[in-house]
Amino acid sequence: MSSLFSTWPATRAAGLARLDGFLPHAGRAYAARRNHAVVAPTVSGLSPYLRRRMVTEREVLASVLARHGETAAEKFIDEVFWRAHFKGRLEGQPEIWTRYQTALVQGQAALDRDPALARRYADAVAGRTGIDALDAWVGELEATGYLHNHARMWFASIWTHTLGLPWALGAAFMHARLLDGDPAANTLSWRWVVGLHTPGKTYLARADNIARYTEGRFQPKGLASDAPPLEEPPFAETWASAALDLTPPEGPVLLLITEEDLHPESLLPADAAVAAIQVVDAVEMQGRPRSDLVRAFTNEALDDVAARVRLIWPDRPVHRGPLDADTLAPAASAAGVSTVVTAYAPVGPTRERLDVLAPQLAARGVTIKRLARRYDALTWPHGRGGFFGLKKRIPRLLDQLDLRPNAQPTLL
């Protein structure tokens, strides 16, 4: 087996087709088989599309509910909400992201100090540790941009607990190569493996578990038998509750589309006065560019959204370019608008760039309006506690989001 999924066309149509093809498997079969890292469609392969909102969580949840109902699809629905849980946690505790950047610098410094560690790192990223499973997953990740969830868990555990490598370097290695690489889901999953997400609770990969769930493909030897948790100081900020702007723009706007949200047709009302559209190049993490595969996927996804908006808002100019003031200020001026509207970008490189850009544009008379989605406004506050706090609210969230077939919409 080389990979679960052989192709990843980076279009919304391909994402919707993948959802359609997976729907029959999203019910009890998913609950029974999702932990098996094997070829059969045990999981959806929707993550690269969901991560960029080429297909939205609402669309996925509504389709799965209509097909299976809430009880049979409970496990799959939970997993989709895990994404919201992690996104909400990072929004509420953005210091996790800055700590990750610090841990990266410290990890790199540890390699510089310790030649044996540096050799282990070089072997790990080249897939030549001699641990059959890890070496194969490195190759699979490089070749396909995807790993099954269970393989990601085992990978992170072997990286940290068996090889003793700095966790942040592993997180960065994965993030740069995953088509679904996501600041929240990736960083928080790695933190979970090393005992920082749920303080004191780590994840330890065991050879028998790997053999069982890869159905005999791997039988790794020499794995760590314990996983002592890492510790960190308490966070300075307890919780940053962002006041999310849910009000559609009133006057004419320049629509700015970033990699963070590629479904503007469900972000803006159909009658929004879009004067022009700017689709911006993906923003890379400082010093950590993503793989060619990820960049190609992202570029194709940006081309796809550019093609779609041309159909939705015909006769409006659509441009591609970098996310900077020298591009956007003249674009707004040419369109005759002073407001740029964009989807609220969660914590990560795009958000950091927008934070720098906003005052630069303001100085040139242009305001950026970051329009949030109701889905995020409703789910992110539940990133605060453990997942169970969110899980018990899922039935109410499905009502509030008007996702159940024939459900009565309720107010916020």
Ligand SMILES: Cc1cc2nc3c(=O)[nH]c(=O)nc-3n(C[C@H](O)[C@H](O)[C@H](O)COP(=O)(O)OP(=O)(O)OC[C@H]3O[C@@H](n4cnc5c(N)ncnc54)[C@H](O)[C@@H]3O)c2cc1C
């Ligand atoms: C170390 C590690 C790193 C990870 N890095 C990322 C990442 O960068 N980006 C990312 O989207 N996911 C990440 N995950 C979570 C999970 O592995 C992927 O979302 C999942 O494997 C994607 O495959 P799928 O779409 O077939 O999932 P399915 O099982 O079909 O699930 C459907 C959707 O639910 C969401 N989901 C499922 N499992 C999780 C989970 N554990 N946490 C959060 N959301 C979930 C995803 O959006 C996924 O597309 C990571 C997990 C681990 C253990």
